[in-house]
Amino acid sequence: MSNIIQVLDPIGQTSGIFGRRLNEDSPRSAIHDPTYQPRDTSENLSSLKMAERIDTLEGKTVYLVNTMFAGGHEFMEELQDWFAKHRPGVKTVLRDKKLGWATDEPDLWREIKQNGDAVVFGVGG
Numbered sequence: 001m002s003n004i005i006q007v008l009d010p011i012g013q014t015s016g017i018f019g020r021r022l023n024e025d026s027p028r029s030a031i032h033d034p035t036y037q038p039r040d041t042s043e044n045l046s047s048l049k050m051a052e053r054i055d056t057l058e059g060k061t062v063y064l065v066n067t068m069f070a071g072g073h074e075f076m077e078e079l080q081d082w083f084a085k086h087r088p089g090v091k092t093v094l095r096d097k098k099l100g101w102a103t104d105e106p107d108l109w110r111e112i113k114q115n116g117d118a119v120v121f122g123v124g125g
Contacts, residue, residue: 054117057117061115063092063115065096065112065119066095067100075122080092093115
């Protein structure tokens, strides 16, 4: 018998929770609290479109958003350093999501919409 434990969301899909272990008495499949999991279906999201490209980054503000994967903040710092050295006319703002990759953070989205011209939404690893 395998010692691998799958953590499932309430509809039985793999939850995407990484690096957490259930205790040895847990069943081999378990339901995980879905608080921080995506709540929309692909059908509901299909009408969403990518933002239009801007002609240039020169004189623009680019938000670098760390999604809280391991190494993400450090990766975004490296990207910020790259912009400072190679594209000094581009202002960068580094932000870390507070609750993880799958959470809605309306205050952050408002800040980006109000003050930013572009965003790099990334992960580390």
